[in-house]
Amino acid sequence: MRYHDVRDIPYIHKIMIGYLLHPRGYCFGVKRTVNMVEQVLKLYKSVYIVEDIVHSKLFMDNVLSKGVIKAHSIDDVPDGSAIMFSSRGISPKILKKADEKQLTVIDATCPIVKELQDCIVAKAEEGYTIILIGSRSHQQIATLLGSVNNDDVYIVNNEMDVDLLPSLEDKKVVYFTQTSLFPNNVKKIVDNLKIKIPEIAHGRNNSEYDICQETLDRQNVIAKIAPKIDLLIVLGSAYSANAVSLVQCGNANNIKNVIRIDSVESIQKDLLNGVDSFALVSSTSIDECIIKDIENSLQNLAGIEYIIYPQIEEQRVTA
Numbered sequence: 001m002r003y004h005d006v007r008d009i010p011y012i013h014k015i016m017i018g019y020l021l022h023p024r025g026y027c028f029g030v031k032r033t034v035n036m037v038e039q040v041l042k043l044y045k046s047v048y049i050v051e052d053i054v055h056s057k058l059f060m061d062n063v064l065s066k067g068v069i070k071a072h073s074i075d076d077v078p079d080g081s082a083i084m085f086s087s088r089g090i091s092p093k094i095l096k097k098a099d100e101k102q103l104t105v106i107d108a109t110c111p112i113v114k115e116l117q118d119c120i121v122a123k124a125e126e127g128y129t130i131i132l133i134g135s136r137s138h139q140q141i142a143t144l145l146g147s148v149n150n151d152d153v154y155i156v157n158n159e160m161d162v163d164l165l166p167s168l169e170d171k172k173v174v175y176f177t178q179t180s181l182f183p184n185n186v187k188k189i190v191d192n193l194k195i196k197i198p199e200i201a202h203g204r205n206n207s208e209y210d211i212c213q214e215t216l217d218r219q220n221v222i223a224k225i226a227p228k229i230d231l232l233i234v235l236g237s238a239y240s241a242n243a244v245s246l247v248q249c250g251n252a253n254n255i256k257n258v259i260r261i262d263s264v265e266s267i268q269k270d271l272l273n274g275v276d277s278f279a280l281v282s283s284t285s286i287d288e289c290i291i292k293d294i295e296n297s298l299q300n301l302a303g304i305e306y307i308i309y310p311q312i313e314e315q316r317v318t319a
Contacts, residue, residue: 016272016302019229019279019309021221024291027214027284029087029110030054034287036108040084041067044104048077051139053086053108055240055285058263077103088139089113091146112179112212113140117147120176123203124148129171131156131200133189134178138241141178162192174203179212180241180284182219182248186211214284215242219249222281225309226253229279231272233298234260235291236283243283263290264297272302279309 026034033053040047046067052060053068064070068084071077074094079101085094087110098105109117120130130153134141145153156162175193177186186209193200202208222232232250236243243260250258257275261267272278280298282291298304 015305016275017228017277018295018298018304018306019225019277020295020306021218021225021279021281021309023214023217023221024282025286025288027212029112029212029214030285032110033087033108034059036106037063037068037084040082040106044082047082047084047106049084049086050074050077051086051088052239053084055237055243055283056262056287056290057237058290059285059287074098074101074103077101079103082106084108086139087113089117089143091143093146113143116176116179116210117144119204120144121147123174124152127172128152128203129168129173130154130203131165131173131175131193132178133157133175133186134181135241138178138180140180140241144176156189156193159188159192162189162196165196168197173197173200175200176203177210178241179210180215180245181209181211182245182252183209183211183216184252185248215245218246218281218284221310222246222249222255222279223253225279226250226255229277230256231275231278232258233271233278233280233294234258234283235262235280235286235294236260237262237285240283240285242285246281246283261294262286264293267294267297267301269301272298275302 037053046069048069048071050071050073054060074097077083082104083098084106085108087108089109090107095105124130130148132141132144132153132155134155135157136155141155145155154165156165175190232255234243234246234250236246247258247260280295295306
């Protein structure tokens with residue numbers, strides 16, 4: 001009987017490649033909010049909120065167990081209490097209500113969102129009609145809407161909304177965009193707006209959209225990695241516009257399969273079946289520790305060689 005040296009036997013098992021896309025984890029605005037929550041809980045025994053301050057179930061479960069109390073509306077917050085508003089902003093009307101109730105206000109509005117809000121208010125004061133591109137149900141849009149006279153503001157979220165706009169030919173019109181959208185979708189809306197209102201302009205001169213750079217950076221890296229993968233895993237809440245935009249970006253770049261999960265519990269046992277290579281990208285509301293837990297859980301499903309992407313030279317990490 002002839003024995004073969006193991007080195008003569010072809011190596012037929014193929015290691016699965018998992019690309020860890022960067023940037024990842026909390027964006028600047030969310031990180032700022034998280035730090036503020038920690039400080040507020042040291043100062044007050046309890047603090048009220050009227051919406052999730054971060055779109056992460058695990059984070060919210062944690063802070064609700066430490067003294068954060070979620071109220072249905074500001075009317076349900078006891079007079080004289082402390083109330084915290086998220087990075088997505090707070091309108092002057094709500095601030096006025098908080099003042100009437102003598103509430104201590106902790107405003108965690110992201111500076112990028114605050115700058116956008118100030119620009120919209122300035123344009124409204126100059127007599128412009130404002131068109132906001134985004135979802136009416138999103139807190140950021142609700143805040144921006146509440147910052148100016150509602151009669152001078154219209155919200156559009158698709159081409160049909162543009163068709164339903166009244167004639168604005170005799171008005172000065174500018175548009176702004178929600179900061180967490182997918183540019184391809186926004187472009188379609190803007191193109192239709194320019195057909196309907198030829199003189200319309202973006203409300204700020206320094207860019208075409210108001211999408212924040214953190215969101216754009218994550219979308220750009222998805223576009224770059226798309227040809228190398230057959231699965232994109234987006235980590236983020238179903239309520240996160242930022243996570244939704246990452247899913248839309250994956251689909252637009254023809255990635256074979258795009259899924260969204262928000263925790264280890266969301267991982268199905270057959271998730272990696274038939275997959276040769278995949279990429280993991282996080283929305284701006286997912287903490288680094290959650291990402292690590294998901295990496296480890298995926299590792300238990302298959303033999304994975306993780307690669308940090310992008311880098312000048314692809315850096316391989318522990319499999």
